[in-house]
Amino acid sequence: MLLTRASEYALLALDIIRNSEKPKGAEQLSIELSIPKSFLAKILQGLAKEGILESKKGAHGGFVLVKKSSEISIASIVIAAEGKTPAVFDCSQYSDTCPNGVIGSCTISPFLVTFQNKVDTFLQKLTLEDIFK
C-alpha cells in the first residue's frame, strides 16, 4: 500500500479540525473518529512540526490549522504523516541488494521514475480543500 493509516488518520482529523472554530484536542478527535488516542496524537504532532497545524498546549489547548485549506497540499500532509514522500518503489532502501549494482541504471528505472512523478504531481496539485468538495 502506498499510504498507511497515518495518512488516513491525518486526513480524517484535518477535515474535522478545519471545520472547527476552537482548537480541537487529540482526545476529542480520537473519540469522534474512533481512532486510538496516543497514535493520533503522534501523527498530529508530526503535522505540527511540519507547520501544517499549530498546537496549543495546556487547558483548552489542541490543534488548529495554520493556513487556509486551499493552501495546504495533500502531498505536504502525506509527507508529514508518513515521515517521507510516499514511494512507488524505493530503490535507495535496497541500495545494498540492487540487482543492477548501480541504482537508477537498470532497465525498469525510467518506468519507476515516470510512475513516481505521476504520483508526486497528483498529490502536489491537490489541496485539502479539493478533496472534501
Add this chain to the structure above:
Amino acid sequence: MLLTRASEYALLALDIIRNSEKPKGAEQLSIELSIPKSFLAKILQGLAKEGILESKKGAHGGFVLVKKSSEISIASIVIAAEGKTPAVFDCSQYSDTCPNGVIGSCTISPFLVTFQNKVDTFLQKLTLEDIFK
C-alpha cells in the same frame, strides 16, 4: 511502497525473457540478475499461472513469453507478481477497524477512489514494450 520486490524482479526478468529466443531458466535468470533463485522461481510461476509466461519443464526448459510485449500490460504483470492489484490504500483490509464504520462513506473516500483510478489507469495503459523504449 506501492510495489514490492516481486514486481521489480518480475519486470527485470521479463525484459531478459522477451529478448531471448530460447526458454530462459529460473537459475540462469537469477544469476544474470543477482536475484535469489527460489524467490524468483516463485514469482515466475505466478506469471505463468496468469498466462503471461509459458513454462516448459524438464531439460532445456524455462520460461517464454506467450504474447507480444506490446500486448502485455504492466498492470497485468504487477497484479500477477503481487497477487493483487497495487493499492493506494486498502480499506477492505481494515474493514473491522474502519473509523467510519461503513467503508467507502467517509470524507476521504472519494479522494482515495480517484487516486486509485489514476494509478490503475496508468498501469493499464502501459505495455511491457512501452517501458523499455
Add this chain to the structure above:
DNA sequence: ATAAATTAGAGTAAAATAGTCTTAATTAGA
C-alpha cells in the same frame, strides 16, 4: 495550585515482505 492538554521517546504486538527448503513432477536427450 490545579487540571487539561501537548511533547518526547522508548517500547511492544501484529502484519507484511522477502525470502528458504524440501519433495514431487516433467521432459530432452544420451
Add this chain to the structure above:
DNA sequence: TCTAATTAAGACTATTTTACTCTAATTTAT
C-alpha cells in the same frame, strides 16, 4: 530407459514495517 535438468507446490522462517502503547515531562488557562 535412465539421467540430468528443469518447473511446481507448499510449508516454513527471517526480517522489516506498521500500528500501535506507555510513561514522564512540559506547558498553560483558570
